Amino acid sequence: MTTLADYCQSTAAAARTAATALATATTDRKNAWLRASADLLVKRAEAIFDANAKDVVAAPSFGMTAASIDRLTLTPARVAAAAEGLRQVAALPDPVGEVREGGTRPNGLQVLKVGVPLGVIFFLYESRPNVTVDAAGLCVKSGNAVILRGGKESLHSNTVLHEILTNELPNHGLPRDALQLVSTTDREAVGHFLKMNEQIDLVIPRGGESLIRRVAAEATMPVLKHYQGNCHVYVDRAADLDMAERIVINSKTHRPGVCNAAETLLIHAGLAERFAKRIADALRAKKVEIRGCDETRRFVPDAVPATEADYAAEFLDLIIAVKIVPDLSAAIAHINRYGSKHTDAIVTNDLAVSRRFVAEVDSAAVMVNASTRFNDGFELGLGAEIGISTDKFHARGPCGLRELTTYKYVVTGDGQIRG
Amino acid sequence: MTTLADYCQSTAAAARTAATALATATTDRKNAWLRASADLLVKRAEAIFDANAKDVVAAPSFGMTAASIDRLTLTPARVAAAAEGLRQVAALPDPVGEVREGGTRPNGLQVLKVGVPLGVIFFLYESRPNVTVDAAGLCVKSGNAVILRGGKESLHSNTVLHEILTNELPNHGLPRDALQLVSTTDREAVGHFLKMNEQIDLVIPRGGESLIRRVAAEATMPVLKHYQGNCHVYVDRAADLDMAERIVINSKTHRPGVCNAAETLLIHAGLAERFAKRIADALRAKKVEIRGCDETRRFVPDAVPATEADYAAEFLDLIIAVKIVPDLSAAIAHINRYGSKHTDAIVTNDLAVSRRFVAEVDSAAVMVNASTRFNDGFELGLGAEIGISTDKFHARGPCGLRELTTYKYVVTGDGQIRG
Numbered sequence: 001m002t003t004l005a006d007y008c009q010s011t012a013a014a015a016r017t018a019a020t021a022l023a024t025a026t027t028d029r030k031n032a033w034l035r036a037s038a039d040l041l042v043k044r045a046e047a048i049f050d051a052n053a054k055d056v057v058a059a060p061s062f063g064m065t066a067a068s069i070d071r072l073t074l075t076p077a078r079v080a081a082a083a084e085g086l087r088q089v090a091a092l093p094d095p096v097g098e099v100r101e102g103g104t105r106p107n108g109l110q111v112l113k114v115g116v117p118l119g120v121i122f123f124l125y126e127s128r129p130n131v132t133v134d135a136a137g138l139c140v141k142s143g144n145a146v147i148l149r150g151g152k153e154s155l156h157s158n159t160v161l162h163e164i165l166t167n168e169l170p171n172h173g174l175p176r177d178a179l180q181l182v183s184t185t186d187r188e189a190v191g192h193f194l195k196m197n198e199q200i201d202l203v204i205p206r207g208g209e210s211l212i213r214r215v216a217a218e219a220t221m222p223v224l225k226h227y228q229g230n231c232h233v234y235v236d237r238a239a240d241l242d243m244a245e246r247i248v249i250n251s252k253t254h255r256p257g258v259c260n261a262a263e264t265l266l267i268h269a270g271l272a273e274r275f276a277k278r279i280a281d282a283l284r285a286k287k288v289e290i291r292g293c294d295e296t297r298r299f300v301p302d303a304v305p306a307t308e309a310d311y312a313a314e315f316l317d318l319i320i321a322v323k324i325v326p327d328l329s330a331a332i333a334h335i336n337r338y339g340s341k342h343t344d345a346i347v348t349n350d351l352a353v354s355r356r357f358v359a360e361v362d363s364a365a366v367m368v369n370a371s372t373r374f375n376d377g378f379e380l381g382l383g384a385e386i387g388i389s390t391d392k393f394h395a396r397g398p399c400g401l402r403e404l405t406t407y408k409y410v411v412t413g414d415g416q417i418r419g
Numbered sequence: 420m421t422t423l424a425d426y427c428q429s430t431a432a433a434a435r436t437a438a439t440a441l442a443t444a445t446t447d448r449k450n451a452w453l454r455a456s457a458d459l460l461v462k463r464a465e466a467i468f469d470a471n472a473k474d475v476v477a478a479p480s481f482g483m484t485a486a487s488i489d490r491l492t493l494t495p496a497r498v499a500a501a502a503e504g505l506r507q508v509a510a511l512p513d514p515v516g517e518v519r520e521g522g523t524r525p526n527g528l529q530v531l532k533v534g535v536p537l538g539v540i541f542f543l544y545e546s547r548p549n550v551t552v553d554a555a556g557l558c559v560k561s562g563n564a565v566i567l568r569g570g571k572e573s574l575h576s577n578t579v580l581h582e583i584l585t586n587e588l589p590n591h592g593l594p595r596d597a598l599q600l601v602s603t604t605d606r607e608a609v610g611h612f613l614k615m616n617e618q619i620d621l622v623i624p625r626g627g628e629s630l631i632r633r634v635a636a637e638a639t640m641p642v643l644k645h646y647q648g649n650c651h652v653y654v655d656r657a658a659d660l661d662m663a664e665r666i667v668i669n670s671k672t673h674r675p676g677v678c679n680a681a682e683t684l685l686i687h688a689g690l691a692e693r694f695a696k697r698i699a700d701a702l703r704a705k706k707v708e709i710r711g712c713d714e715t716r717r718f719v720p721d722a723v724p725a726t727e728a729d730y731a732a733e734f735l736d737l738i739i740a741v742k743i744v745p746d747l748s749a750a751i752a753h754i755n756r757y758g759s760k761h762t763d764a765i766v767t768n769d770l771a772v773s774r775r776f777v778a779e780v781d782s783a784a785v786m787v788n789a790s791t792r793f794n795d796g797f798e799l800g801l802g803a804e805i806g807i808s809t810d811k812f813h814a815r816g817p818c819g820l821r822e823l824t825t826y827k828y829v830v831t832g833d834g835q836i837r838g
Contacts, residue, residue, distance in 0.1 A: 020755070024778045103800060109789055111799050116781070118811055201811055222641070222812040243834035250836035336439070347834075358829050359443045362535070370528055370832035379837070380530050380828060381522060392537055392620055392825040393641040394813040406811040409799060410777050413789035415662035415766075417669035418798070 004184065008192035011147060011180055012199035015120045018177035019145035023117050025174055027094040030141050033172040034090035037165050038083035041133065044164055045079050051160040052129065055153060062153050064127070072127045072154055082133040085384065089137040092383040095402040096143040112410045115402065117143030119201035122193050124149045124215065126207040129157035135204075136165050136179050138386050142404035145178045147193065147200070151207075152185035159183075190215075197221040202404075206387055224399060226387035228314045229259040229342025231372045234331040234357070235279075236348035237270040243369060244275065244347040245282050251345060251372040253286045257316045259388060260343045260365075260375045264311060264321040266331045269295070272324045276300055280322075288318045295324040311338045328353055332360045339363060342390055343375040364390065364397035423603065427611035430566060430599055431618035434539045437596035438564035442536050444593055446513040449560050452591040453509035456584050457502035460552065463583055464498050470579040471548065474572060481572050483546070491546045491573055501552040504803065508556040511802040514821040515562040531829045534821065536562030538620035541612050543568045543634065545626040548576035554623075555584050555598050557805050561823035564597045566612065566619070570626075571604035578602075609634075616640040621823075625806055643818060645806035647733045648678040648761030650791045653750040653776070654698075655767035656689040662788060663694065663766040664701050670764060670791040672705045676735045678807060679762045679784075679794040683730060683740040685750045688714070691743045695719055699741075707737045714743040730757045747772055751779045758782060761809055762794040783809065783816035 041048070052074040059069045098115040105111060121144045125131045132150060139146035150158040162181040169176050182189055193200060197220040204224045205215040216223045233251050235244040251262035267275055276299035280290050290296075291310045292303035303322065310321040311334070325331045335344050345367035346357040354368045365375040375397060377385025382400030389395045395403035460467070471493040478488045517534040524530060540563045544550045551569060558565035569577040581600040588595050601608055612619060616639040623643045624634040635642050652670050654663040670681035686694055695718035699709050709715075710729045711722035722741065729740040730753070744750045754763050764786035765776040773787045784794040794816060796804025801819030808814045814822035 020779075020781070023781070105798070105800055109793060109798075119781075222810075240834070246834055246836055254837050354831075360439075362439070362442070362538075363827065365828040365830060368829070368831040369834050370830055371836045373837040374528060374830055374832075374835065375828065379524070379528075380830070381524055391641075396825050397828050406815050408782065409784040409794065409816050410787070411784060411789050411793055411799070412773075412787040413793075415659070415665055415788050416793065417665055417790045418673050418792040 004186055004188055005192055007184070008189055008196070011182070012120065012193065012196050014177040015145040015147055015180060016199050018175035019117065019119045021175045022140065022145055022178045023096070023143050025143065027097075029172045029174060030094070030143075031090040033168055033174055034086045034137055034141065036171065037137075037168050038086040040164050040168060041079055041083040041086070041161075045076060048074060048079055048157065048160055051156040054156040055129070059153055064153060068127055068153075072129065072157075074129060074157060078130055082130040085134055086137045089141050089384050089401070092141070092401055094141065095405045098402075100407060107416055109411055109413045109416050113407050114410050115405045116408050118404060118406055119144060120199055121146045121404070122149065122200045122203045123147065124190065124203070124205045124207065124211065126151045126211070127153045129154040129161060131206065132158045132161045132181075133165070134384065135386065136162075138384055138401060138404060140174070140178055142401045144404055145175075147180050147182060149182040149190065149193075155185060191218060194218045195220055204386060222394065224387060224389055224395070225391050226259075227340060227390040228316065229261075229390070230264070230312065230314045230338060230340040231260060231262045231343040231345075232264045232266055232335050232339055233262045233345045233347065233372065234266040234325075234335070235268060235271070235275060236328065236331075236346055236350060236353050237268040238350035238353060239268075239271070239347040240349060241271070241275055241278070245279055247345065247347055247369070247371050248279055249282055249286060252283065252288055252320050253318065254371070254373050256318050260372050261316070262320065262345070262372050263313060263315050264323065264338070266334060267296075267322065267324050268328075268331070269324050269326050272296075272299060276322070276324065283320060286318070288320050290320060290322055292322040293324060296322045314340070328356060332357065335361050335363070340390060342388070343367065343372045345370065345372050364388070423605055423607055424611055426603070427608055427615070430601070431539065431612065431615050433596040434564040434566055434599060435618050437594035438536065438538045440594045441559065441564055441597045442515070442562050444562065446516075448591045448593060449513070449562075450509040452587055452593055453505045453556055453560065455590065456556075456587050457505040459583050459587060460498055460502040460505075460580075464495060467493060467498055467576065467579055470575040473575040474548075478572060483572060487546055487572075491548065491576075493548060493576060497549055501549040504553055505556045508560050508803050508820075511560070511820055513560065514824045517821075519826060526835055528830055528832045528835050532826050533829050534824045535827050537823060537825055538563060539618060540565045540823070541568070541619045541622045542566065543609065543622070543624045543626065543630065545570045545630070546572045548573040548580060550625065551577045551580045551600075552584070553803065554805065555581075557803055557820060557823060559593070559597055561820045563823055564594075564599075566599050566601060568601040568609065568612070574604060610637060613637045614639055623805060641813065643806060643808055643814070644810050645678075646759060646809040647735065648680075648809070649683070649731065649733045649757060649759040650679060650681045650762045650764075651683045651685055651754050651758055652681045652764045652766065652791065653685040653744075653754070654687060654690070654694060655747065655750075655765055655769060655772055656687040657769035657772060658690070658766040659768060660690070660694055660697070664698055666764065666766050666788070666790050667698055668701055668705060671702065671707055671739050672737065673790070673792050675737050679791050680735070681739065681764070681791050682732060682734055683742065683757070685753060686715075686741065686743050687747075687750070688743050688745050691715075691718060695741070695743065702739060705737070707739050709739060709741055711741040712743060715741045733759070747775060751776065754780050754782070759809065761807070762786065762791045764789065764791050783807070
């Protein structure tokens, strides 16, 4: 009888073997698989909908809310978008084999720093089954074998998606075990995988903060952490107020439930009189609740009084904390104290002010006269992304194909030795 | 009364504050401090020797061997070399503020990826006191505050070196707490620091494998691991045998006790007859003990029979394991099985063979027709190094100034919002 530990061990060992083969697969083969898989997803949409329907029917028994059931549900548009995602990944440059730096040393040795895959990735995610397709595409293109562990709520959908993608691998000379879906929903399986730092090079948990914290605490290998963002917009004294309004509204209301949405607005005291009421009115027109400091409430008397907890909060909702600050230094200090080092924006036309803000705000992305919503792999030009790292180590901010790789030094000579 | 936990907490908090100030210090200030410190080390050499003499006198009571006491002992040449090291770091490019990539998106947003410090580094090291100087120079130049924890054997030496370097910081507008030396030798202090992942961004343990394993197991923040190397030289059928001999001898005997020295020699069966005895004679002339496979022993009958353990060993000594392999595939398989992914070399003049070796050997540095000894920060052009990473995550191979930094995205627009 196979125990759970044995199952996990053999899954990881198969991934390691597949990773070795996949590491040297040509870009042509990987792209051909991506494009063929995109076509197959559309061709086999009926089978996907049938499996998805089983998950949707069972969803209430898992206590899922209407919003999560909506995210779980696959529609023709969502399957087409997943297929299109694979085609976009095919169109991106291959980070494997990319020569990132290079030169010739005084002794004639040629030194190249060449992109190579990390190896085996353990990817955990929650209910949206299209993530199965996205993650598979990004991992295979970057030359990594992946062990996919989706939520129990989407097991039927994930199983058919995984089967379609995996069956297509050998047709392009790629190893089947490059993509494995954990077939058990036993939570202990996760614990087993997190102990295998000899077989697994990286864990990516994509889901709520409690999932990420649990994985970070248990993992014996590196974790690409993707915590939520407590993002700020600071409207400086030298801001164009039309631009400031546009950026605040977009940062807060374009998609309030995502990590790069703004949560706190800081306003320079010198323009509070001209701007505080104006922006409050504009935010309220978009149904945003305002929680303001005492000074804010002088101009916006019916704002809810803001607490310390509000400044630390990631509302992920139509709520914004507002604070009037005496100067740039106070704005920077507030951000570095309450922020989560994710994305922070300044609106100003003062170059010296923008230089200081950019230098002193310690965040993965610092925006000058642009919406916080631009901290995103597509928007910053990385192509697709597997997450937005809130760590400083390895990769910071959006993680695309290159962030799923490492490098090796390739040193070529004519018999050089050290003297 | 201050407890040990309080002491560690306040040390880390002071480092965090200093890191914020240091992150925006100009290159000019940092370089001025490096050059002034170099001059001061030479000027205050007598005070350094006095302190060092106390450590040397006490050394036998710590059970130190003659070789370790030699490493502990500071001489005028060693102090001069440490000072010269600081001047070399001053001459290297500053990784902070370096624009690593950049472009303009279709919507007009300028996106720059800019080097920034990691923040606070906890650096643990063993007996050589000149490491105090090296680590301080590299950390300050890369904009990181560092908490230095040397061995108890070198506490007097480290204290005076630290005092010289630290006292000079304010003269260049740099924060004193950027360099702190842990003043207690209590081992529990290490445990306290390893728990502080809010204050400390990276731990670098430099010393024996047991130190590194202890730190990796206990640390709650990333660890830059620097394990020893089990490095190989594979002499292919298409090798130039004079070159092969030169590379094998250099890789094995130039400095047998370091991580990039070769431990195993693999020989293609097709040239065993011409090469096995020849290289054995050359190695023995350098006093190297040969441990060979059965096939090797046909040509070198008095070689010690090699065991499985020999192929897995890092001898760090004048011993080499030798194996005759049927072909390139067997050589690659042997390296990927027994090696430590550190440094592996091939000697060949066959381009297709070298391409396969480079692609399939999964090591931080792959050498073609060059000694394994070149896997080193100076030799590969990084300037000084703080270690050679045996991890894949963040940095692989030699870690210089840039590997002590991360990056932020700086995005500048004219009011762009997402539609």
